[in-house]
Amino acid sequence: MTTPATATRHLYVTRHGEATPDESGLTGAGLRQVVLLGERLRETPLTAIHHGPLPRAEQSARLIGEQLPGVPLHRSDPAGDYLPYLPHKDELPPESADATLLRLAQFPEAEREGGPALAREALARFTGPVPGPEPRHELLVTHNFLIGWLVRAALDAPPWRWLGLNHCNAALTVIRYAPDRPAAVVFYNDMRHLPKELRWTGFPPELRA
Numbered sequence: 001m002t003t004p005a006t007a008t009r010h011l012y013v014t015r016h017g018e019a020t021p022d023e024s025g026l027t028g029a030g031l032r033q034v035v036l037l038g039e040r041l042r043e044t045p046l047t048a049i050h051h052g053p054l055p056r057a058e059q060s061a062r063l064i065g066e067q068l069p070g071v072p073l074h075r076s077d078p079a080g081d082y083l084p085y086l087p088h089k090d091e092l093p094p095e096s097a098d099a100t101l102l103r104l105a106q107f108p109e110a111e112r113e114g115g116p117a118l119a120r121e122a123l124a125r126f127t128g129p130v131p132g133p134e135p136r137h138e139l140l141v142t143h144n145f146l147i148g149w150l151v152r153a154a155l156d157a158p159p160w161r162w163l164g165l166n167h168c169n170a171a172l173t174v175i176r177y178a179p180d181r182p183a184a185v186v187f188y189n190d191m192r193h194l195p196k197e198l199r200w201t202g203f204p205p206e207l208r209a
Helices: 028-043 055-066 097-105 109-113 115-126 144-154
Strands: 005-007 009-015 048-051 073-075 136-142 172-177 184-190
Touching: 009 144, 028 055, 048 055, 055 073, 055 136, 109 115, 115 144, 136 144, 144 172, 144 184
Parallel strands: 009 136, 048 073, 048 136
Antiparallel strands: 009 172, 172 184
């Protein structure tokens, strides 16, 4: 018999630290970013750290975990880097539809073809209320596209609307899933734990504050 979902899940979501040009690991700035995020989360009652399989996410999760003794790390393919949803032209704003589809077509086939199934699995695994009487606090160390997908879903926006949501390296987003109300984005892309020189990395230059 399945236990009903009766407790709140607090999902803490971050993008990996700034990556090296070949994406094989983190830059010096990226290392500092994720350590500072780990320090910020020390007072948070986390029960698990989930992370994607790519080196930049795995290294970020490990360094965050070093600041949080006793919190287990779990590697997860649905926490990886992929296109979560491929829109049809008629879903998109007419003025940008062709350019958007052309840009998405340039991503590797594996990220395009396998992404939607992984995105559905990510929603099933990481979102929604949880069974039992106790609230759950979990950290997800992932990539920009999946963060956009999760925020879009929490806001009940159309599936294509993961596009245009950008997240800085090692910034923090929190989504609350209560059993008796809609999902709530508590805050998004918060960088208060980072000094000025470590903020805005990974964000499009033209959008930086």
